[in-house]
Amino acid sequence: MIAETDRHAGHADIVRELIDGAVGLRTGNDNMAPGDEAWWADYRGRLERAARQSQQG
Template structure:
C-alpha cells in the first residue's frame, strides 16, 4: 500500500487507520483484538490487487520517491526488490520466534532496520501486541 502505492504515485484508495497523522507507532505491524480475520484477509486481498495493478501499469524504470527514506528517488525495480527482501524476512514471523528466544530484533546486529524506539517503548509495544492476541483468543477460542 505504501511501497507499491504512495511511493509510485498510486496511493491506496482506502484510508488506513495505521498510516498518517496520529497513527500509533508500529500500528501497521500487528492486528488489534477488534479486527476480524475477514477484515484482515479482505484488506490483504485489496492491497495485493492494488499492488498488482501498479506493477502492471508501470515499467521497471519508472521512478517514485520514498518519503520515509528522506524522499529518496527509487525505481519500481528497486521497490520490488525491497518488498521481496522485506517479505522473505518476515515470512512465517520467524523473527518473532527468534526475538522470544534471544531478545534480538531486526535485520542484523547493529542494523536492526526498525523504527527508532527506546527499549522501554519497544517492550510496551510487544506487551500490547501480545495482549491483543490474548484478547482475540478469548473472543474466538476456535481460532487458537
C-alpha cells in the first residue's frame, strides 16, 4: 500500500506542477538540480535516448 500511495502521490505532484508551473518541494527550496535551460534540454535528451534504447532490448 505504501508503494502504491507513493506512486500516485508522484503522479499528483506532476499534475500540480503542470497546473501551477512551480516545481520542487516548496518556495525557497525547490530541491531541483542546478542547471540552465540548455542543461535541462540536454538532460532530457539523454533520458529519452536511454529510454528508447531500453525498449529496443
